Amino acid sequence: MATSPLSSLGVGSGLPLDTLLDGLRKAENAPLAALQNRATKEQQRFTAYGTLQSGLDAVSAAAANLGKSQTYNAVKTSVTGDSFTASSKAGSGAIAGNYAISVGNLATAQVLSSEGTASRTAKLASGSGLVDITFTLGNGDTRTVSIDAGKSSLEDIVKAINADSELGVSATLMNDGSETPHRLMISADETGTESRVTSISLAAGQGASGIDLSGLESVLSYDANDAEAGGMKQIVAAENAQVTINGISVASQSNTIENAIEGVTLTLAKKTADGAAPDALRITRDDSVATSAVNNFVSAYNALQSTIRALTAYDVDAQQGAALSGDSLARRAQTQLRDAINGLAVDGMTLSSLGIKTDPTTGNLSVDNDKLNEALANNRADIEQLFAGEGGLSKRVTAAVEVFTKSDGLIKASQDGITRTLKLLETQYDQMEARIDQKMETYRTQFVQLDSFMAQMNSVSSYLTQQLSMLANLNNSDKK
Numbered sequence: 001m002a003t004s005p006l007s008s009l010g011v012g013s014g015l016p017l018d019t020l021l022d023g024l025r026k027a028e029n030a031p032l033a034a035l036q037n038r039a040t041k042e043q044q045r046f047t048a049y050g051t052l053q054s055g056l057d058a059v060s061a062a063a064a065n066l067g068k069s070q071t072y073n074a075v076k077t078s079v080t081g082d083s084f085t086a087s088s089k090a091g092s093g094a095i096a097g098n099y100a101i102s103v104g105n106l107a108t109a110q111v112l113s114s115e116g117t118a119s120r121t122a123k124l125a126s127g128s129g130l131v132d133i134t135f136t137l138g139n140g141d142t143r144t145v146s147i148d149a150g151k152s153s154l155e156d157i158v159k160a161i162n163a164d165s166e167l168g169v170s171a172t173l174m175n176d177g178s179e180t181p182h183r184l185m186i187s188a189d190e191t192g193t194e195s196r197v198t199s200i201s202l203a204a205g206q207g208a209s210g211i212d213l214s215g216l217e218s219v220l221s222y223d224a225n226d227a228e229a230g231g232m233k234q235i236v237a238a239e240n241a242q243v244t245i246n247g248i249s250v251a252s253q254s255n256t257i258e259n260a261i262e263g264v265t266l267t268l269a270k271k272t273a274d275g276a277a278p279d280a281l282r283i284t285r286d287d288s289v290a291t292s293a294v295n296n297f298v299s300a301y302n303a304l305q306s307t308i309r310a311l312t313a314y315d316v317d318a319q320q321g322a323a324l325s326g327d328s329l330a331r332r333a334q335t336q337l338r339d340a341i342n343g344l345a346v347d348g349m350t351l352s353s354l355g356i357k358t359d360p361t362t363g364n365l366s367v368d369n370d371k372l373n374e375a376l377a378n379n380r381a382d383i384e385q386l387f388a389g390e391g392g393l394s395k396r397v398t399a400a401v402e403v404f405t406k407s408d409g410l411i412k413a414s415q416d417g418i419t420r421t422l423k424l425l426e427t428q429y430d431q432m433e434a435r436i437d438q439k440m441e442t443y444r445t446q447f448v449q450l451d452s453f454m455a456q457m458n459s460v461s462s463y464l465t466q467q468l469s470m471l472a473n474l475n476n477s478d479k480k
Helices: 017-066 154-162 214-220 288-311 328-341 369-388 393-405 410-479
Strands: 075-080 084-087 097-105 111-113 126-128 130-137 142-148 169-175 182-188 197-204 209-212 233-236 241-245 248-252 256-258 265-268 279-285 356-358 365-367
Touching: 017 288, 017 328, 017 393, 017 410, 075 084, 084 279, 130 154, 142 154, 154 169, 154 182, 182 197, 197 214, 241 265, 248 256, 288 328, 288 365, 288 369, 328 393, 328 410, 369 393, 393 410
Parallel strands: none
Antiparallel strands: 075 279, 084 265, 097 241, 097 279, 111 182, 111 233, 126 209, 130 142, 130 197, 169 182, 241 248, 256 265, 356 365
């Protein structure tokens, strides 16, 4: 008796075999869910350690800034007048003082101009090959640019000069509206006499043949020592800046003068009017740099405390801990940083005496800036020693942090351990999933066999029922 293949599990038997198989799959998958949950928690721990390291790095950076001498020896500049501005960078070595400054001359850049020509596109040289244009500068340097004789118009010269940033000069064209309006203008890129052009010479270059440079020389040649020579003429002379500082004359190639006053940069704006009094520069101590450094450290330290509290918190109502709840590493970092700032003293000066106090409840620091500024005004050297000296806060804090954050430190070791655990969990997950898949396939095979057998049994049952019914009908007919 032939049977047709089953198109869906359970059709032959009438049993909910698909539902039963799904239930078995869910039951078998329970250990996979446990592995996934554990992997998720390990990943959260890994991320939390990264957050902890960022907080520790911020504290270390702020502490390192407190360890710099320039933090306690900063100065600020103020200028009375408008002939110059002044600035001083941290660590530049500037010293407090007063200066009377007159600007006698501003530095200028040289400008050369050619005679006018009728066309800006006509060739100025004949022949073939290259033409070498050599510029000699006031400092003795020579720079050469080459053009093709077939491309020797004013436009071609401008393009060639401006394409070479090493020449030290720039070129442009000017139209004066006359019958020969086109003038070549060459400007020194820098101010001062050392950057000026002292000569421009032309010569046949590589591959030159039948070269005639007379037309090009009539426009471009220049000799500072021969005012009557043809070619370029100087229309703006290069000049050096000249200032007088407390009666001492200072010359500069640029309008930006560095270290004429140690650690100070002067930027000249205009010449002091004839007969006018010098403008004044005042350099004074700037304790705000140290105050800001202290406040930045306190902010970074308090932010770290908040981070550690959040990472190690436990929600009693939800009965759920944060990523590092119960983890000793975060608490250890917190303890070691507290130890690093406790007990600091230099000649009786402590953090508390500077207005820096610890909240006994939260562990956060606070700063009384008025008290700190008063201490800086009266005892800056001792404060520098407290923060930046050997055994001071800066070295103690950075050393404490380094144990955790260095490349082979405690945080890296913990993260490496988590990485190994995650790889192991991944392997376990894959192996368990493969076993479950194999078991489910076995279940499916058995269910298919069961379904087929039940279908056959149902078919036999139907056949027998039919035959018995037919016999009963025959018996009833015979009795009649």
